[in-house]
Amino acid sequence: MDDSVDVMLQEQSTRLLYFSQNNRSVALWTSAIFTGVYGLWAMFVMPGLKVPFRLKVPYVPSGKAQTMNVMKLLEGREGRLADLGSGDGRLVFEASSAGFKCTGFEINKVLLAYSRVRALWRGTPPTQANFVGRDFWKADLSPYNNVTVFLTPAVMEVLEEKLVRELPEGARVVVCRFPFPRWPHTCCKGEGLDKVWAYDISTVPKPYHSKAQ
Numbered sequence: 001m002d003d004s005v006d007v008m009l010q011e012q013s014t015r016l017l018y019f020s021q022n023n024r025s026v027a028l029w030t031s032a033i034f035t036g037v038y039g040l041w042a043m044f045v046m047p048g049l050k051v052p053f054r055l056k057v058p059y060v061p062s063g064k065a066q067t068m069n070v071m072k073l074l075e076g077r078e079g080r081l082a083d084l085g086s087g088d089g090r091l092v093f094e095a096s097s098a099g100f101k102c103t104g105f106e107i108n109k110v111l112l113a114y115s116r117v118r119a120l121w122r123g124t125p126p127t128q129a130n131f132v133g134r135d136f137w138k139a140d141l142s143p144y145n146n147v148t149v150f151l152t153p154a155v156m157e158v159l160e161e162k163l164v165r166e167l168p169e170g171a172r173v174v175v176c177r178f179p180f181p182r183w184p185h186t187c188c189k190g191e192g193l194d195k196v197w198a199y200d201i202s203t204v205p206k207p208y209h210s211k212a213q
């Protein structure tokens with residue numbers, strides 16, 4: 001009787017040991033996969049370790065309708081254009097085909113390399129479409145009389161201040177999906193997620209103009 005109890009207890013503890021070892025490897029595998037996926041996500045979608053957390057913007061490509069709406073609000077304009085966070089370069093290519101001299105600022109190295117290869121592939125010269133791996137918050141935007149923006153609501157107020165300080169009189173800013181909180185817009189185009197707004201620096205109210213300077 002004692003022997004059979006011993007055997008039962010031994011079997012039970014072997015089963016428990018096997019179960020807990022199995023569980024531990026499941027937990028290890030799960031956390032390894034999770035860490036890997038998170039690492040890839042952080043590297044690809046949320047790069048820019050030096051960008052303060054409150055100013056971080058993930059990669060979300062704009063759709064065809066949104067891009068077309070931006071181009072409509074740039075009709076009749078010319079000169080230099082900066083796309084703040086150019087992603088895979090789609091907006092820059094569209095604008096350079098319309099004759100703008102474009103600079104795409106992009107901190108995601110994968111997207112930056114992809115846009116540059118795409119430019120080579122399309123035969124677009126750097127004078128028409130130049131992709132720079134720079135944080136646009138640290139860039140001087142004064143040479144640009146056209147700026148396109150597809151970022152997040154959280155950064156729009158801070159961006160208003162930077163742009164009003166740096167852009168020349170006569171500059172136009174076209175903003176996708178999330179409008180500026182304080183600036184009056186000149187016109188808009190599209191509906192829902194594809195909606196875009198155009199702002200002319202000359203119409204930004206003067207008291208706000210001088211306060212930001």
Ligand SMILES: C[S@@+](CC[C@H](N)C(=O)[O-])C[C@H]1O[C@@H](n2cnc3c(N)ncnc32)[C@H](O)[C@@H]1O
Binds near residue numbers: 137
């Ligand atoms: C919402 S996506 C827009 C991409 C592109 N403009 C489009 O319309 O498809 C925002 C892009 O901005 C980039 N980005 C975010 N913060 C940036 C920064 N401080 N400097 C440069 N690029 C930035 C992201 O990596 C991402 O590719």
